Amino acid sequence: MNLWVVLAVNSITLGGLLFLLSAGFSLIFGLMKIPNLTHGSFFMLGAYLATSLIAHGFDFWTAAIVGGLLVAALGGIVERLILRRLVGAELAQVLVTLGLSFMIADVCLLVWTGDPIRIATPSALRGATSVMGLGFPTYRLAISLIAVVFAVVLWALLDRTRLGAMIRAGVDDPAMARVVGIRVSRLFTIVFCLGAWLAGFAGVIGGPILSVYPGLDQEMLPLALVVVILGGSGSLLGSLVGSFVVGFLYNFGQAMFPELAYVVLFLPMLVVLVVRPQGLFGRLAA
Amino acid sequence: MKRLGLAAALAILATVPLWVGGTYYVNIASQILFYAIFALGVNVLAGYAGLVSLGHAGLFGIAAYAGARIMNDGHGQVVVAAGALGVTLLVSAIFAVLALRGTGLGFVMITVALGQIVWGVAYRWISITNGDNGIAIRGRPSPLGLSLTSPASFYWATLVVFLIAVGSIAVFVASPFGASVRGTRDQPRRMNALGYHVWMIRFLSFLFSGFWSGVAGLLYLYYNQFVSPQAVALTASAEALLMVIAGGTATLLGPIAGAALVVVVKNVASAYIERWNFVLGAIFVVIVVFMPEGLVPGTVRRWRRAVAVLRPRATAAG
Numbered sequence A: 001m002n003l004w005v006v007l008a009v010n011s012i013t014l015g016g017l018l019f020l021l022s023a024g025f026s027l028i029f030g031l032m033k034i035p036n037l038t039h040g041s042f043f044m045l046g047a048y049l050a051t052s053l054i055a056h057g058f059d060f061w062t063a064a065i066v067g068g069l070l071v072a073a074l075g076g077i078v079e080r081l082i083l084r085r086l087v088g089a090e091l092a093q094v095l096v097t098l099g100l101s102f103m104i105a106d107v108c109l110l111v112w113t114g115d116p117i118r119i120a121t122p123s124a125l126r127g128a129t130s131v132m133g134l135g136f137p138t139y140r141l142a143i144s145l146i147a148v149v150f151a152v153v154l155w156a157l158l159d160r161t162r163l164g165a166m167i168r169a170g171v172d173d174p175a176m177a178r179v180v181g182i183r184v185s186r187l188f189t190i191v192f193c194l195g196a197w198l199a200g201f202a203g204v205i206g207g208p209i210l211s212v213y214p215g216l217d218q219e220m221l222p223l224a225l226v227v228v229i230l231g232g233s234g235s236l237l238g239s240l241v242g243s244f245v246v247g248f249l250y251n252f253g254q255a256m257f258p259e260l261a262y263v264v265l266f267l268p269m270l271v272v273l274v275v276r277p278q279g280l281f282g283r284l285a286a
Numbered sequence B: 001m002k003r004l005g006l007a008a009a010l011a012i013l014a015t016v017p018l019w020v021g022g023t024y025y026v027n028i029a030s031q032i033l034f035y036a037i038f039a040l041g042v043n044v045l046a047g048y049a050g051l052v053s054l055g056h057a058g059l060f061g062i063a064a065y066a067g068a069r070i071m072n073d074g075h076g077q078v079v080v081a082a083g084a085l086g087v088t089l090l091v092s093a094i095f096a097v098l099a100l101r102g103t104g105l106g107f108v109m110i111t112v113a114l115g116q117i118v119w120g121v122a123y124r125w126i127s128i129t130n131g132d133n134g135i136a137i138r139g140r141p142s143p144l145g146l147s148l149t150s151p152a153s154f155y156w157a158t159l160v161v162f163l164i165a166v167g168s169i170a171v172f173v174a175s176p177f178g179a180s181v182r183g184t185r186d187q188p189r190r191m192n193a194l195g196y197h198v199w200m201i202r203f204l205s206f207l208f209s210g211f212w213s214g215v216a217g218l219l220y221l222y223y224n225q226f227v228s229p230q231a232v233a234l235t236a237s238a239e240a241l242l243m244v245i246a247g248g249t250a251t252l253l254g255p256i257a258g259a260a261l262v263v264v265v266k267n268v269a270s271a272y273i274e275r276w277n278f279v280l281g282a283i284f285v286v287i288v289v290f291m292p293e294g295l296v297p298g299t300v301r302r303w304r305r306a307v308a309v310l311r312p313r314a315t316a317a318g
Helices: A003-032 A039-055 A060-086 A090-112 A138-160 A162-172 A174-179 A184-210 A216-231 A236-256 A258-275 B002-014 B023-049 B056-072 B077-099 B104-124 B151-174 B176-186 B188-193 B198-224 B234-247 B253-272 B276-290 B295-317
Strands: A128-131 A134-137
Touching (some): A003 A134, A003 A138, A003 A162, A039 A060, A060 A090, A060 B276, A090 A216, A138 A162, A138 A184, A138 A236, A162 A174, A162 A184, A174 A184, A216 A236, A216 B104, A236 A258, A258 B077, B023 B056, B023 B151, B023 B176, B023 B198, B023 B234, B023 B253, B077 B104, B104 B234, B176 B188, B234 B253, B234 B276, B253 B295, B276 B295
Antiparallel strands (some): A128 A134
């Protein structure tokens, strides 16, 4: 198969994973005004938990969902017990998430050792599928499909449900949302858990492609940051577009300028910062 | 009284290699000094200007890498120092222009991203940085013909630089410019209305902060005679910030105490347990949650409160 087509497929797959990761990051940032620096750790922890669940006989999809739920539970604990104590001190909240990310990374190293662990591709999705005469790896297509499904579900959740309307109100103007009777602090917990679940789930389904290894968290976090800076915080569409832009830049950058892949990745972010600091789809902060 | 204390502190610092016992401890003292310079530099931005940077290890590391490259090209020590600091100032200026597009959390996020770019270049651009293997240099320089190979002589040289750093930052803080920097932190809009160029004040603070981070990075290079991507990792930026926050932001002594705490805990912890990163993270969380103003002021506050709680009871009983 043509190299460019392979790269494009890989880019779309990475873009899909990044969307799952950054949609939660972006919502948390939009609502709670915290760049959650444990988000990369949630991604890695989800994948590690799934390796243990699979080793205990669970199948892949159960492990993905349960792994995500365990991460979401941890997220809920972090939000309720720690971040809640620091309401209003946004900087302190950022530093706490950074401290927690170091702790999680070190615990993972202790429990799952330093060797990379590969999660086996679910048997039904092994091999290749031919689309328009070209063979594509089935699992990568499945990830893209999952990302699209989640994009639609999240959009429907935010745009068509009562909860979504409350979240949007909280993102736009937390003070007014409180005045009209929305319990914004409960929204914080819901959104934080949802974001953590998405990150953990993304880590698991990314496992067959990326494997799990120490440092995965610090590798994914900047990607999520770039996506959100590109797309604008609190915007689902921004996350979607930003994820695919980053997915393409990362894969093509690595193929064409292997030594400068990281710089290629960050250049558009810098351009966006200079030209449009609120991000492509972000709104100016009030 | 204050002068006496200062003289005593100077005397203690100057004689460390004589009484501390063993080169191991002298080396730790040197590390504390150059990390204190780094923390003081970070504090100029994080404390006085209210701009928290999580990318300063990038500036620290760029000075070290630039110094190592220039030295390995066979240049003299003056060229090495001037070149490394020049490169650091240039990169600081670029960082500042980009990062100052945001304030508050936007600034934090942009500095994380910038720091990660430096890390990516250090790790991947192998033809320049030798990747994960890092760059080694041959020996330390000898300013004015004095050799710095022994731990004690390196300590004294670092101490001289450290005292210059403390002095210059004390002057900076006390100066009208320092006051205007604190003004842009507390009341940027009023400062703007009063006719101050807020952006330029922040920009210059960033350069000043970057300069001292670069000096610390150069000393780090001379101390280790080696630099690798580890020096520019996000962990390194977080450690520097932890020193500032642990000791107390926007104070002169806080970052120095913080640097001493982190270096000592790091060396002690790594001697007994492997999990230094866990300890670092835990210290971070505990300090931020329980003593957000820093260990030194935080302990004083908690002590006063404990005394205040106990006293009325004592009078009621009497």
